[in-house]
Every structure is written in C-alpha cells, then in structure tokens.
Amino acid sequence: MFRNTMPRYEILSADAVGVLDRGWRRIVSEIGVQFAKPEAVELFRKAGQQVDGDVVKFDPEFVLEQVAKAPREFDVQARNPANTVHIGGDDMVFSAVYGSPFVREGEVRRDATLDDFHRLAMLAQSFPQLDSAGGVICEPNDAPLDSRHLDMIYALATLTDKIYMGNVVSGPNAADTITMTSILFGGPDKGRANIEQTPATISLINCNSPLRWDDRMLDAQFEYSAANQAVVLTPFLLMGAMSPVAIPAALAQQLAEALTGIALSQLIRPGCPVIFGSFLSNIDMQSGSPSFGTPESAIGLLCTGQLARHYGLPFRTGGGLNASQTCDAQAAYESLMTLLPTFLAGTNFVMHAAGWLEGGLVSCYEKFIVDVELLRMLRVEFTPLEIDEESLAFGAHEEVGHGGHFLGAAHTMERFRTCFYRPLLSSTANYERWLKQGGKDTTARAGEICAKTLAEYEPPPLDDAVREELQEYVTRRRAELGD
Amino acid sequence: MFRNTMPRYEILSADAVGVLDRGWRRIVSEIGVQFAKPEAVELFRKAGQQVDGDVVKFDPEFVLEQVAKAPREFDVQARNPANTVHIGGDDMVFSAVYGSPFVREGEVRRDATLDDFHRLAMLAQSFPQLDSAGGVICEPNDAPLDSRHLDMIYALATLTDKIYMGNVVSGPNAADTITMTSILFGGPDKGRANIEQTPATISLINCNSPLRWDDRMLDAQFEYSAANQAVVLTPFLLMGAMSPVAIPAALAQQLAEALTGIALSQLIRPGCPVIFGSFLSNIDMQSGSPSFGTPESAIGLLCTGQLARHYGLPFRTGGGLNASQTCDAQAAYESLMTLLPTFLAGTNFVMHAAGWLEGGLVSCYEKFIVDVELLRMLRVEFTPLEIDEESLAFGAHEEVGHGGHFLGAAHTMERFRTCFYRPLLSSTANYERWLKQGGKDTTARAGEICAKTLAEYEPPPLDDAVREELQEYVTRRRAELGD
Numbered sequence: 001m002f003r004n005t006m007p008r009y010e011i012l013s014a015d016a017v018g019v020l021d022r023g024w025r026r027i028v029s030e031i032g033v034q035f036a037k038p039e040a041v042e043l044f045r046k047a048g049q050q051v052d053g054d055v056v057k058f059d060p061e062f063v064l065e066q067v068a069k070a071p072r073e074f075d076v077q078a079r080n081p082a083n084t085v086h087i088g089g090d091d092m093v094f095s096a097v098y099g100s101p102f103v104r105e106g107e108v109r110r111d112a113t114l115d116d117f118h119r120l121a122m123l124a125q126s127f128p129q130l131d132s133a134g135g136v137i138c139e140p141n142d143a144p145l146d147s148r149h150l151d152m153i154y155a156l157a158t159l160t161d162k163i164y165m166g167n168v169v170s171g172p173n174a175a176d177t178i179t180m181t182s183i184l185f186g187g188p189d190k191g192r193a194n195i196e197q198t199p200a201t202i203s204l205i206n207c208n209s210p211l212r213w214d215d216r217m218l219d220a221q222f223e224y225s226a227a228n229q230a231v232v233l234t235p236f237l238l239m240g241a242m243s244p245v246a247i248p249a250a251l252a253q254q255l256a257e258a259l260t261g262i263a264l265s266q267l268i269r270p271g272c273p274v275i276f277g278s279f280l281s282n283i284d285m286q287s288g289s290p291s292f293g294t295p296e297s298a299i300g301l302l303c304t305g306q307l308a309r310h311y312g313l314p315f316r317t318g319g320g321l322n323a324s325q326t327c328d329a330q331a332a333y334e335s336l337m338t339l340l341p342t343f344l345a346g347t348n349f350v351m352h353a354a355g356w357l358e359g360g361l362v363s364c365y366e367k368f369i370v371d372v373e374l375l376r377m378l379r380v381e382f383t384p385l386e387i388d389e390e391s392l393a394f395g396a397h398e399e400v401g402h403g404g405h406f407l408g409a410a411h412t413m414e415r416f417r418t419c420f421y422r423p424l425l426s427s428t429a430n431y432e433r434w435l436k437q438g439g440k441d442t443t444a445r446a447g448e449i450c451a452k453t454l455a456e457y458e459p460p461p462l463d464d465a466v467r468e469e470l471q472e473y474v475t476r477r478r479a480e481l482g483d
Numbered sequence: 484m485f486r487n488t489m490p491r492y493e494i495l496s497a498d499a500v501g502v503l504d505r506g507w508r509r510i511v512s513e514i515g516v517q518f519a520k521p522e523a524v525e526l527f528r529k530a531g532q533q534v535d536g537d538v539v540k541f542d543p544e545f546v547l548e549q550v551a552k553a554p555r556e557f558d559v560q561a562r563n564p565a566n567t568v569h570i571g572g573d574d575m576v577f578s579a580v581y582g583s584p585f586v587r588e589g590e591v592r593r594d595a596t597l598d599d600f601h602r603l604a605m606l607a608q609s610f611p612q613l614d615s616a617g618g619v620i621c622e623p624n625d626a627p628l629d630s631r632h633l634d635m636i637y638a639l640a641t642l643t644d645k646i647y648m649g650n651v652v653s654g655p656n657a658a659d660t661i662t663m664t665s666i667l668f669g670g671p672d673k674g675r676a677n678i679e680q681t682p683a684t685i686s687l688i689n690c691n692s693p694l695r696w697d698d699r700m701l702d703a704q705f706e707y708s709a710a711n712q713a714v715v716l717t718p719f720l721l722m723g724a725m726s727p728v729a730i731p732a733a734l735a736q737q738l739a740e741a742l743t744g745i746a747l748s749q750l751i752r753p754g755c756p757v758i759f760g761s762f763l764s765n766i767d768m769q770s771g772s773p774s775f776g777t778p779e780s781a782i783g784l785l786c787t788g789q790l791a792r793h794y795g796l797p798f799r800t801g802g803g804l805n806a807s808q809t810c811d812a813q814a815a816y817e818s819l820m821t822l823l824p825t826f827l828a829g830t831n832f833v834m835h836a837a838g839w840l841e842g843g844l845v846s847c848y849e850k851f852i853v854d855v856e857l858l859r860m861l862r863v864e865f866t867p868l869e870i871d872e873e874s875l876a877f878g879a880h881e882e883v884g885h886g887g888h889f890l891g892a893a894h895t896m897e898r899f900r901t902c903f904y905r906p907l908l909s910s911t912a913n914y915e916r917w918l919k920q921g922g923k924d925t926t927a928r929a930g931e932i933c934a935k936t937l938a939e940y941e942p943p944p945l946d947d948a949v950r951e952e953l954q955e956y957v958t959r960r961r962a963e964l965g966d
Contacts, residue, residue, distance in 0.1 A: 009492050016870040023875040034885035212886035241888050245895050245902035249876035284911040285899045291911050295864035295904045323911045329853050330909050330925040332812035336819045370812050381778035387499040392506040393732035402517035403695035405724050412728050416768045419728035421778045426813050428767040428774050428806045442813040
C-alpha cells in the first residue's frame with residue numbers, strides 16, 4: 001500500500017471554504033435533494049427532515065450529525081490479507097478503469113467481452129501499483145445481461161486476491177455480491193459475519209446529478225450499507241450538463257449531494273463505512289462532449305480533497321482520466337493532468353487509475369500499462385526525501401573533484417542499482433539503438449509489456465472448496481435469473 | 484505575461500534547508516570551485532578568497548555578500564514593449580527549446596538547418612504562451628560555423644519582437660550579441676546605454692559540473708555581466724555523471740556552483756542581473772543515457788525553487804523535458820511530469836518550454852504544439868479560483884432543480900463561450916466523428932496546427948533603417964570572421 005506523507009497542496013482559503021459551506025447548506029435546505037426510493041425518504045422523514053414527495057429538505061446540522069457518525073478511516077479486507085487496504089488518512093488505494101462498454105487493443109476498438117474482463121483483471125492482479133481491479137473493469141457484453149454481475153464477481157474473486165468493487169445495477173445484484181463475498185471469506189454465515197466486521201467490498205453509488213439519487217443505486221446502497229460494506233457516494237458532475245458552469249457552484253453542489261448520500265448511509269446503519277466521492281469535470285462547450293484532464297477538473301480535484309478533509313471524510317477523486325481516442329500524447333498528458341493532482345490532494349481512493357481511454361467509453365490495454373508507469377513514477381515522486389549529512393555524499397565530491405564524473409565513484413557503485421526510479425515502459429535508448437530495437441513508440445512497447453504480463457500471469461491460490469461453492473452459487477443464481 | 488499567484492508547493496523542512504546550506508558551504512570552502520579563466524580567479528583573489536591555481540576556495544559568507552548584491556527581480560526589455568518581461572516574484576517567463584542539433588518533423592528526423600531555426604522562431608513568435616524563442620532554438624548546421632551566431636541573433640531580432648537569449652560560444656560572440664541588440668534598441672551608442680539601463684537579453688552560462696566553470700562560458704559571462712545583461716548561472720547536473728547519485732548531494736552541489744557563479748557576476752559588475760539556474764536530472768543507470776521527466780527531477784525542481792527563494796534569487800528550472808524519441812505518450816507524460824512541478828515551484832524563467840524532444844537532441848515541430856497546449860492548460864490551472872456567493876450560481880440550481888440539466892440554463896447561456904478552457908490541440912470528438920475527421924492522433928493534429936500557424940505567421944514590424952543596420956553589421960562581421 002502507498003502512504004502519501006508529502007504535504008497536501010491546498011488552494012482554498014478559509015473564507016472560500018466558508019462560502020462553499022454556506023453554499024451546500026442553502027442547496028439542501030432550500031432546494032432539497034430528491035431520493036427516488038420511498039424507504040430513503042421515510043428514513044429522513046422519521047429523522048425529522050422536511051419531506052415534499054420524494055424531495056427531502058434538510059437541516060444542514062442534521063446532515064453533519066449523520067456525517068459525523070461515519071468512520072474517518074477504515075480497512076477493507078482482501079482475501080489475501082497482504083492485499084487488505086486502509087481507506088483514509090495518508091493512504092492511497094488505486095483501482096482500475098470502471099464501466100467501459102468498449103475495449104481498445106492495438107489499432108482495434110471493439111465491444112468488450114468477458115474474455116477482456118478476465119484479461120484486464122489479470123493485468124490488475126499483476127501490478128502491485130493497483131490495489132484492486134475495481135468492479136466493472138469493462139462491460140462483458142457477450143455475457144447474459146441479467147447474470148453477468150455473477151460472472152464479474154466470480155472473476156474478481158478468483159483471478160485476483162485483491163479487494164474488489166460490488167455490483168450496483170440493482171439491490172439483488174448487490175445482495176449477490178455480498179453473498180459471494182461471504183462465501184469467499186468463510187462461507188455464507190461465518191463469512192458474512194467476517195465481512196460485516198471488516199468490509200470486503202467498496203461499491204460506487206453515483207448520484208443522478210443534479211440533486212437526485214436514483215432508485216436502483218439507492219437499492220444497492222441500502223444493501224451495502226446494511227451489510228457494513230463501503231460505498232462511495234459520488235456526485236457525477238460534468239459542469240455544463242449536470243452542474244452549473246462554475247467550479248464553486250459545482251463544489252457546493254457536490255457537497256450537497258455527497259453529504260446527503262452519506263447521511264442516508266448513516267441512517268441505514270450508523271457508523272457504516274463511506275467515502276466522499278467526486279467525479280468532476282466539464283463539457284467541452286464546442287463539441288458538447290465531456291472533457292477530462294482539464295484545468296477545471298484539476299482545480300476541482302484539489303478543492304475536493306481539501307473539503308473532504310474539512311468534513312472529516314475519506315475521499316475519492318482522480319484517476320487516469322482523458323478524452324483521447326487513442327493511447328497517444330493527449331491520452332498521456334490529460335491522464336497525468338489528473339493523476340498528479342490526485343497525488344497532490346492525497347486522494348484516499350482512486351478509481352480509473354489504469355486503462356481509461358476515450359472519456360471512459362474504452363478500457364485500453366496499452367493505456368493500462370502507460371498508467372501503471374505513471375503510478376510507479378508518482379509513488380516515487382511522492383515519497384519524502386531524506387536529507388541528512390550522509391545524503392550530501394561529501395566523500396564523492398572529494399573523490400571526483402572538479403570537472404570529473406561520478407559514474408565510477410565509490411558512492412555511485414554502491415548505489416547504482418537502486419538510486420533512481422527504474423522505468424517499466426519509458427525508453428531512454430539513444431536514437432540509433434531505439435531504431436535497432438524496432439523504432440517502437442510508447443504505445444507499441446506498452447502492448448508488448450501487456451502481452452508479456454498476461455503470459456506470465458499466475459492465478460492466486462484459492463481453496464478448491466471455496467471455488468466450487470462460488471461456482472455452485474453462480475450456476476444456481478444464473479438459473480434463477482433465467483439466463 | 485503570466486503571474487503565478489497560486490501557493491508554492493514546498494517540500495523541504497527548515498532542517499533540510501539547513502543541511503543543504505551547510506552542504507554547499509563545505510563544498511566551496513573545502514573543495515573549492517575551478518574557474519578556467521585567469522581574470523575570474525584574479526577577481527576572487529583580490530576580493531580575499533583563497534586561490535590555488537585555478538581553484539578558488541571560498542568563505543561562504545563572502546559568497547552570500549556578493550549574492551546579496553544581485554537584484555531579486557528585474558525587467559528584460561523586448562523591442563516591442565508589450566513583450567517586455569519581468570524576472571522574479573510571481574512572474575513566469577517561458578522560452579522555447581534550446582541547443583538541439585536535430586529537428587523532427589512528422590516521421591523525419593534530420594540535421595537542423597537555418598530554415599528550421601527561422602520556422603521555429605516564427606512559431607515562438609506566434610504563440611503568446613512563449614515570452615521568447617530562446618536562443619539556439621535549433622543548431623543551424625548549414626550556416627557557417629564561425630558566423631552562425633550572427634544569423635541566429637538576426638533571426639531572433641527580426642522574426643520575433645520578444646526578448647531573446649544571447650550567444651555564449653565565446654566572448655566575441657557575446658560582444659556581437661550585445662552590439663546587435665544595441666542596434667535594435669536605438670543604435671550602437673544610444674541603444675547600448677538603453678540596454679545597459681534595462682537588460683534586453685538573457686544568456687545561459689552552463690557550469691561544466693562538477694565544480695568547474697569553463698573558459699569560453701566565462702568569457703561570455705564577463706561580456707554580458709559587464710554590459711548589465713542577464714545571465715542564468717546553471718549547474719548542469721545529470722546525477723550519476725555530473726553529480727553524486729543522491730538528490731540532496733546534487734542540491735548542495737547546485738548551490739555551490741550557482742552561488743559562486745553568481746558571486747563572480749557581482750564582482751564583474753555589482754548589481755548586474757542574474758538568475759539562479761538549475762538543470763537537474765539523472766542518468767538512466769541501465770542505459771547510461773540521460774533521463775528526463777523522472778520523479779527525481781521533479782523532486783529536485785521543487786526543492787530548487789524553495790532554495791532559490793531562500794537565497795533571494797529569481798530562478799530557472801523545468802521545461803517540457805523528456806527522453807522520448809518521438810512525440811508520443813512518453814514525450815507527453817515526461818514533459819508534464821516536469822512542467823507541472825515547474826508551475827508548482829513558481830519558476831521565474833523556464834527554458835525548453837516548447838519543442839524539446841529526445842533529451843534535447845531534437846527540436847520537434849509537433850512537440851512544440853503539444854507543449855503550447857500544456858502551457859495553455861497550466862496557465863488556467865494556476866489562476867486562482869474566485870469564490871464568492873455569486874460564483875455559487877444558486878439561481879441556476881433553482882432554475883434546473885432535481886435530475887435536470889444545465890445546458891440551456893440562463894447561467895450557462897451567459898457564460899458558455901468563456902466558462903471553460905478551450906483546447907488548441909486536444910480533441911473531445913466522439914469516436915465516429917473523430918474517425919470521420921480522419922482518425923488523426925494528437926501528433927498528426929499538432930503537425931496540422933503547426934503548418935497552419937506558420938502559414939498565418941506575420942513578421943512583427945521593424946524599422947527599415949534598423950534592419951539595414953543589422954544586415955550591414957552581420958555582413959561586415961561575417962567577412963571579418965572569414966565565412
């Protein structure tokens with residue numbers, strides 16, 4: 001796990017935080033938030049909030065009282081205890097791209113399949129820079145619609161031994177996720193008690209922004225929060241479409257949505273684990289399409305981190321977001337324009353950290369490798385420098401003197417293997433050597449690393465009985481679901 | 484001009500600054516610095532420093548006394564007063580790639596020519612994100628060696644009306660730069676007085692690290708500092724070759740070299756303008772080639788900014804540095820891995836801000852456009868957000884309500900043209916539209932923007948008499964130099 005103990009880059013003044021604080025309070029109390037699930041509305045009504053149809057108008061102090069029940073930090077356990085993560089504080093947890101209907105591999109862009117899902121999960125398992133394959137690492141379009149959540153959870157549970165994200169398409173899908181995870185953690189009863197003690201899944205609950213939480217997402221939230229599984233309450237804000245075209249307005253709205261969603265989880269089960277979610281970018285007002293890796297999204301990201309800390313919540317932002325159609329220069333600079341602020345903000349949970357392309361429509365194999373390289377670099381960059389007398393290497397200067405070189409110095413010889421970051425993908429080969437090696441650009445090299453990684457993949461060990469029990473559950477539920 | 488009023492990202496503790504401060508003091512006093520020019524050694528000897536051959540051992544307090552004579556901030560005037568820049572404080576000044584023997588254009592990599600020099604200078608003139616074309620924007624290999632500095636200065640003086648960098652190959656070349664600049668600013672006498680009053684050039688004086696200042700560079704430094712022209716005293720540190728393989732050691736060495744170089748300028752002419760220079764990266768210990776855009780270089784960059792402020796000096800770091808062979812994903816992410824910290828550090832003078840490829844061996848046309856896009860984005864990203872009640876757009880929320888969209892909201896309609904960053908190069912086109920547009924990747928689009936920019940280039944107005952006087956000077960000097 002990566003702990004980011006570097007300073008946070010905070011850009012909001014105390015006054016600005018005050019303005020934004022008044023902003024969300026006004027939204028939730030005067031406009032209110034819509035909850036398209038009667039049980040949610042009823043919980044708020046019973047708790048004394050003003051209800052008008054499915055719109056709840058909140059006392060902001062009530063919201064904050066609920067938010068205060070949420071843990072500031074918590075563990076999420078993986079079936080391999082070495083991969084258990086901590087959410088909150090200085091810890092950063094990374095998961096792969098989520099939700100793409102398409103994949104890109106080389107020059108081919110096509111519908112994603114279950115085989116793609118498997119291969120992308122294997123990639124996520126292979127790189128220690130990823131703490132999780134995530135959930136819907138791509139949409140397995142060739143698997144039956146009603147039961148594909150079972151295929152995905154089975155794949156995540158067996159091909160990886162890291163934490164994973166639960167299905168959120170419906171309440172029953174969430175229940176399936178919880179049952180299968182219980183099987184993985186000791187069986188339906190013992191395992192269920194185990195994961196209720198320490199959550200084993202994180203699930204993405206998106207807001208239908210502006211100011212509306214939809215029924216199916218809420219059904220899933222009810223299941224997960226009741227079972228003490230972590231949920232990421234995430235306003236989905238593309239400024240210009242789902243929020244006003246001003247960053248402060250989007251930030252106030254984001255607070256209104258996330259904090260009320262978190263309040264709901266705390267009414268469902270006080271103390272259940274939640275993450276303040278953020279997915280904040282903007283529409284390109286010329287093309288009408290979403291933009292990613294924009295200056296606005298970077299600013300929003302930095303502010304989000306500061307605000308989440310202000311309200312005492314672990315938070316999700318960032319990732320390798322970009323709008324590019326191929327794994328090219330734009331894909332790289334937009335991704336880093338998001339990922340570097342992700343580290344500056346000290347984000348606790350990072351979705352889409354590897355493989356995201358084309359505004360999230362595409363999970364790209366080569367981009368996955370590019371992003372792993374970025375994560376490797378940023379982990380080194382955000383590791384504090386140790387500066388003491390010894391680190392000054394005065395003896396090396398005495399040895400080398402004026403105008404010499406340090407290649408053969410004793411200080412260098414002792415350290416040359418580990419002194420600098422060693423790239424996975426980047427090439428420093430001189431031009432002639434690079435030509436001799438085939439003159440491959442970064443994306444071509446990434447494709448080779450991808451193939452090699454998949455060829456070398458070894459499945460993590462899993463007890464046969466557990467695997468069979470999972471298979472039986474999948475078979476039984478698939479039959480019940482009519483697929 | 485861009486003013487960066489965002490917070491600086493500082494990662495050194497006061498203790499760490501103390502260790503580094505003791506580090507350079509020990510180097511300059513115990514090992515000393517070599518100056519391969521008798522006049523330089525003599526100046527230091529007369530000022531009471533201990534001299535052993537061409538090695539000067541310094542009293543660190545003496546060094547700091549000299550450094551204190553340097554201006555903390557100063558102007559550099561352009562022939563178009565609108566392009567005059569301020570060096571220091573919150574101001575950031577950007578110049579293009581410098582020193583490349585090769586160019587890359589599309590799929591072709593070849594020797595750079597004077598025509599390339601002209602075209603790259605025209606690009607630099609065309610984009611307001613660049614305050615200067617720099618100096619040797621590429622090496623004009625087809626121009627006569629002894630007089631090509633005249634061709635370069637003439638091109639910079641006529642094709643651009645921005646500040647430029649002086650030639651540093653020799654003292655006479657520096658003198659030519661000063662004379663030609665004097666002609667540009669009012670003639671040999673009046674112009675010379677003018678630019679002595681307010682400098683009109685910045686010149687790059689590289690250290691032959693470790694701890695050696697070479698004769699030709701020193702000859703140029705003597706010319707420029709005597710004429711009150713700005714110099715950037717720059718330790719050239721690729722850790723593993725020119726400095727030990729430890730960032731703190733490189734930082735202490737960088738201080739030793741830069742501060743003693745600055746002290747020399749202040750002995751030549753007290754109060755003359757100087758910039759604390761940094762060019763700090765590392766050798767890839769596997770390939771033996773230089774790496775750029777590494778975590779180590781980013782950390783070094785952030786520390787350098789903090790140290791330069793500690794010693795009260797304007798500073799140079801950063802740029803769009805990368806080791807990639809083509810304008811691909813690696814070129815983009817390594818460049819941003821350098822450029823984003825350049826903004827976080829608030830760098831005052833940024834060389835190589837556009838066009839750098841292949842470790843600086845190549846000036847690349849397409850990469851120039853990619854870098855301009857990065858600069859455009861970062862300027863927006865590092866502009867403080869204004870947060871007040873009005874920015875919360877509460878009325879837009881009242882108008883749109885729950886689950887609606889903001890595309891047609893009055894607040895959006897009033898602002899849609901200017902509310903977000905508008906890309907020069909990046910595409911958000913959906914896949915089908917992008918295919919219809921030719922399916923061009925970022926580099927291909929950059930090539931088109933480059934061609935269009937050059938086709939639309941208009942030379943800045945210049946008085947015919949001044950142009951003739953410059954031409955006459957070039958013709959006469961070229962004859963004198965035997966070319």
